[in-house]
Amino acid sequence: MTDDREHYEAVVVGCGPGGAAAAARLADHGVETLVLERGPEAGSKNVSGGLIYAEESAPYTLDDLFDGFREAATERPITDYYIHNVAGNSVKTYDLTDLHEHDTDWCDAVLRRDMDAWLETRVHEQTSETGGGVLTSVRVNGLLREHGEIVGVTCDELEPIEADLIVAADGVNSELARDAGLMDWAEPEEWFQGVKAVVDMAPDAIDDRFDIGPEEGTAHLFSGDLFEGVRGGGFLYTNADSLSIGTVFHLDSLVEQAAEPHELLDALLTHPLLAGWFKNEYHEREYAAKLVPDSKKVAHRRPYRDRLVLVGDAAGQMQAQGPIIKGMNHAVTAGALAADAFAATRGNADPAAPGRRYTELLDDSGTMAKLRPRRYDLARTIGERDAVTNAVERVLASPIGPLAVGNPIADRLLQRAYNSPFLVSMLPDTKTGYVSLPTLIAEAHGKTIHWESDIEPPTLEERIGDLTYDTDVGNPHIELRDESAEASGAAVTACPVSARDFGGGCYRTEAVKTNGTEETLVSLDTQPCVECGTCAIVADTEWEHPRGGKGVEYREG
Amino acid sequence: MRSIVLTKGVPDFSEGAVSFDEDGHLERGKTPTVMNPNDEFALQAALQTTVRHGGHVSGMSMGPPGYGEVLQEAMASVYTDDSYLLSDRELAASDTWATAITLSAGLETYQETVADIDLVFAGFKTADGETGQTGPQTCWAMEWPIVTHVIALDIDPDERTLRAKRLVEGDLDEIETVEAPLPCFVVTDPEFEPTYRTASHRLTHKALRSETEERAAEHDDHLTTWDHTDLNLDPDYIGLDGSPTIVSSVDPIPKAPSEREATMIDPHKGMSDVLETMQPYAAEAGE
Numbered sequence: 097m098t099d100d101r102e103h104y105e106a107v108v109v110g111c112g113p114g115g116a117a118a119a120a121r122l123a124d125h126g127v128e129t130l131v132l133e134r135g136p137e138a139g140s141k142n143v144s145g146g147l148i149y150a151e152e153s154a155p156y157t158l159d160d161l162f163d164g165f166r167e168a169a170t171e172r173p174i175t176d177y178y179i180h181n182v183a184g185n186s187v188k189t190y191d192l193t194d195l196h197e198h199d200t201d202w203c204d205a206v207l208r209r210d211m212d213a214w215l216e217t218r219v220h221e222q223t224s225e226t227g228g229g230v231l232t233s234v235r236v237n238g239l240l241r242e243h244g245e246i247v248g249v250t251c252d253e254l255e256p257i258e259a260d261l262i263v264a265a266d267g268v269n270s271e272l273a274r275d276a277g278l279m280d281w282a283e284p285e286e287w288f289q290g291v292k293a294v295v296d297m298a299p300d301a302i303d304d305r306f307d308i309g310p311e312e313g314t315a316h317l318f319s320g321d322l323f324e325g326v327r328g329g330g331f332l333y334t335n336a337d338s339l340s341i342g343t344v345f346h347l348d349s350l351v352e353q354a355a356e357p358h359e360l361l362d363a364l365l366t367h368p369l370l371a372g373w374f375k376n377e378y379h380e381r382e383y384a385a386k387l388v389p390d391s392k393k394v395a396h397r398r399p400y401r402d403r404l405v406l407v408g409d410a411a412g413q414m415q416a417q418g419p420i421i422k423g424m425n426h427a428v429t430a431g432a433l434a435a436d437a438f439a440a441t442r443g444n445a446d447p448a449a450p451g452r453r454y455t456e457l458l459d460d461s462g463t464m465a466k467l468r469p470r471r472y473d474l475a476r477t478i479g480e481r482d483a484v485t486n487a488v489e490r491v492l493a494s495p496i497g498p499l500a501v502g503n504p505i506a507d508r509l510l511q512r513a514y515n516s517p518f519l520v521s522m523l524p525d526t527k528t529g530y531v532s533l534p535t536l537i538a539e540a541h542g543k544t545i546h547w548e549s550d551i552e553p554p555t556l557e558e559r560i561g562d563l564t565y566d567t568d569v570g571n572p573h574i575e576l577r578d579e580s581a582e583a584s585g586a587a588v589t590a591c592p593v594s595a596r597d598f599g600g601g602c603y604r605t606e607a608v609k610t611n612g613t614e615e616t617l618v619s620l621d622t623q624p625c626v627e628c629g630t631c632a633i634v635a636d637t638e639w640e641h642p643r644g645g646k647g648v649e650y651r652e653g
Numbered sequence: 654m655r656s657i658v659l660t661k662g663v664p665d666f667s668e669g670a671v672s673f674d675e676d677g678h679l680e681r682g683k684t685p686t687v688m689n690p691n692d693e694f695a696l697q698a699a700l701q702t703t704v705r706h707g708g709h710v711s712g713m714s715m716g717p718p719g720y721g722e723v724l725q726e727a728m729a730s731v732y733t734d735d736s737y738l739l740s741d742r743e744l745a746a747s748d749t750w751a752t753a754i755t756l757s758a759g760l761e762t763y764q765e766t767v768a769d770i771d772l773v774f775a776g777f778k779t780a781d782g783e784t785g786q787t788g789p790q791t792c793w794a795m796e797w798p799i800v801t802h803v804i805a806l807d808i809d810p811d812e813r814t815l816r817a818k819r820l821v822e823g824d825l826d827e828i829e830t831v832e833a834p835l836p837c838f839v840v841t842d843p844e845f846e847p848t849y850r851t852a853s854h855r856l857t858h859k860a861l862r863s864e865t866e867e868r869a870a871e872h873d874d875h876l877t878t879w880d881h882t883d884l885n886l887d888p889d890y891i892g893l894d895g896s897p898t899i900v901s902s903v904d905p906i907p908k909a910p911s912e913r914e915a916t917m918i919d920p921h922k923g924m925s926d927v928l929e930t931m932q933p934y935a936a937e938a939g940e
């Protein structure tokens with residue numbers, strides 16, 4: 097340890113749910129804890145759908161850790177849960193409340209700016225008591241090493257800081273996890289991309305149109321043929337005075353289909369089913385996007401190295417349980433367990449002792465089993481074998497398909513199957529689950545909606561124009577390493593703020609003539625970037641987050 | 654470190670309510686007053702000193718009783734521990750000289766009744782008729798060294814010295830580093846930027862900021878007002894009577910002429926016309 101370097105017992109990077117839980121629990125244990133958050137306020141960089149689950153089986157939930165959390169920081173409790181199978185204007189709705197309530201103590205809709213900012217204030221109060229606190233607008237840019245061993249962090253804004261424990265709670269595209277060599281940003285099939293709009297709606301209009309009480313909320317999911325065959329689905333959640341409407345797609349599927357994420361979101365927003373709720377009024381407060389890791393594939397089984405532990409999205413701990421997305425709750429559990437592991441191994445001379453204990457706690461609490469279900473690993477080998485998938489697809493497409501799916505018994509069985517956490521966790525990531533089956537269900541059992549939607553969502557240009565940016569002029573946070581269309585062209589469509597034939601986005605293509613041959617090159621302007629992380633995976637870039645306090649600032653999240 | 658920040662109220666031009674009396678004196682009582690925007694940099698320098706070395710910051714101002722609000726603004730917007738207002742009818746309409754005498758009396762009274770001062774910070778001059786002399790004159794009266802146009806500051810509490818980066822002639826192109834013993838006057842330049850490069854400094858800064866905001870909400874509890882008897886000042890040497898400078902009249906600033914001579918160029922004849930038109934001027938410039 098160097099004398100003139102600052103030292104804290106624990107440094108927590110990121111003040112999302114994972115970092116907040118870790119820091120609060122560390123303070124409970126009397127640990128001197130410094131929290132570093134790159135946003136100007138916690139939540140200003142964050143997006144979720146967002147339903148936060150308190151699982152009965154979870155060792156920690158946010159209201160355990162933060163008194164008054166639900167009253168102060170959430171929107172509405174979610175009391176009803178539906179999935180809509182869509183084929184054109186035909187919709188078949190299943191009630192998924194049973195699945196939603198399975199192992200659920202409570203579940204609330206949240207908006208991340210408000211939620212995380214509230215958490216930040218509490219965390220600052222608690223960590224101040226033990227000699228630390230929360231600092232915002234500080235970006236950690238790497239790990240501090242001595243003799244090859246991780247001993248702290250380096251920042252854009254501060255001198256290097258040493259710590260006995262470093263908690264990387266820096267979310268998806270964790271620069272620390274990558275620096276430690278624990279995660280890579282290589283394979284699109286390991287990620288989802290989420291895109292979301294927050295839409296105004298008065299509280300009594302919400303109660304009325306969704307047939308709920310003022311203290312109730314509802315969740316609607318959408319799958320079937322409304323997304324051009326891209327694997328994924330849509331969601332709509334009720335907040336206090338707005339709706340969160342979004343889509344979550346497998347990134348590899350988005351890339352394969354060269355689909356435009358904002359157009360897929362618009363396909364949902366303009367579906368006649370939603371017109372019934374909008375009643376021709378549509379005011380979008382915010383457009384947002386972020387990557388989501390798929391824990392089934394990337395949840396790290398030993399998420400630590402030396403004094404560094406990874407929690408939450410940084411460790412890939414984001415569970416897509418069929419249509420139900422659980423990331424925030426697992427980040428909370430993991431953060432708190434990492435803190436407990438540090439407290440339990442305090443005084444142990446081995447710097448990796450907390451990490452090892454944390455790994456054990458993830459296993460013993462059953463958390464790792466949820467993130468990486470064995471059932472899925474088994475099913476995956478079948479699900480991903482093209483031959484089997486093709487066979488199932490062929491059956492569904494054949495005259496027998498509608499017959500098998502279409503009889504009344506199948507209808508009841510299907511609703512039950514959707515509500516089975518066991519079956520849902522086995523769903524392979526094929527088109528069958530997301531598109532073919534829901535489409536067939538809707539065709540066979542659906543009711544046809546006869547009205548049309550008049551909603552015109554904002555253009556991409558308007559959406560970018562409505563966002564708040566503090567641009568770090570002359571200091572772009574992403575650099576294109578390879579400008580060729582083969583290496584980086586996928587970003588032109590996959591980037592949620594870029595599109596073919598749109599000059600105002602981040603990525604665009606240009607035809608360049610050299611020596612008589614014409615070549616298509618990709619160019620990048622990071623000004624409208626929403627820091628979603630997509631091009632870190634699908635393009636050849638040198639990808640970093642902007643400096644502390646710079647870049648996009650979400651007001652809703 | 655014990656710092657005093659001299660803050661000054663200026664008419665709030667944004668509200669357009671500035672009024673002068675018949676003799677051309679500014680009627681401060683009738684004009685809404687805000688803190689001199691440049692005082693923010695002086696306050697920032699004092700806060701930086703406190704964050705790095707601990708200590709105490711007092712805001713000090715001279716003016717009518719309403720100037721308490723200026724000191725409150727200083728406390729709320731940046732940082733002070735308490736406020737001292739030098740206020741007395743006898744002090745009205747002081748010029749910079751009389752102001753400097755009064756302020757130096759304030760500083761001396763402070764040293765006698767409160768604590769020894771290490772640093773006095775003042776902001777750069779303002780646009781309300783201030784001449785930029787008050788700081789240096791106050792300092793001269795105190796017989797302390799002064800460093801002006803300061804853009805960065807480092808203090809060595811053990812050696813009791815300061816090291817400052819300052820703009821030579823107020824020019825960004827020329828920066829010099831100077832050292833001075835404490836106690837010392839520091840006039841900050843609007844280019845002054847506090848730097849906090851360690852987490853503990855930032856945490857202290859954050860804690861001090863939230864304390865000062867809370868304190869400012871109850872500003873009256875932290876405000877001390879001194880009149881000329883508290884300050885041991887002879888009324889003949891202060892206020893209008895003690896002001897050797899007489900402002901004879903205030904002239905409105907003339908507007909820049911808005912007329913320009915424009916020559917129309919025939920677009921069909923193109924650039925050759927432009928060149929021809931410009932040639933005489935180019936020749937003139939070349940001479």
Ligand SMILES: Cc1cc2nc3c(=O)[nH]c(=O)nc-3n(C[C@H](O)[C@H](O)[C@H](O)COP(=O)(O)OP(=O)(O)OC[C@H]3O[C@@H](n4cnc5c(N)ncnc54)[C@H](O)[C@@H]3O)c2cc1C
Nearest residue numbers: 110112113114134144145147236266267290408409423424
């Ligand atoms: C569209 C969408 C829908 C979703 N729906 C749901 C849902 O319904 N339910 C659910 O539970 N989950 C949902 N998720 C996932 C959920 O948002 C994440 O799993 C969760 O936010 C992870 O929490 P975290 O604390 O690990 O990371 P984050 O919440 O991402 O927090 C990371 C924090 O670290 C900060 N940070 C990052 N890098 C640095 C750095 N270098 N230096 C300093 N600070 C840094 C960030 O600013 C951020 O505050 C959804 C995600 C998306 C995108």
Ligand code: SF4
Nearest residue numbers: 591625626628629631
């Ligand atoms: S430039 Fe990259 S990180 Fe930024 S919004 Fe586009 S895809 Fe996301």
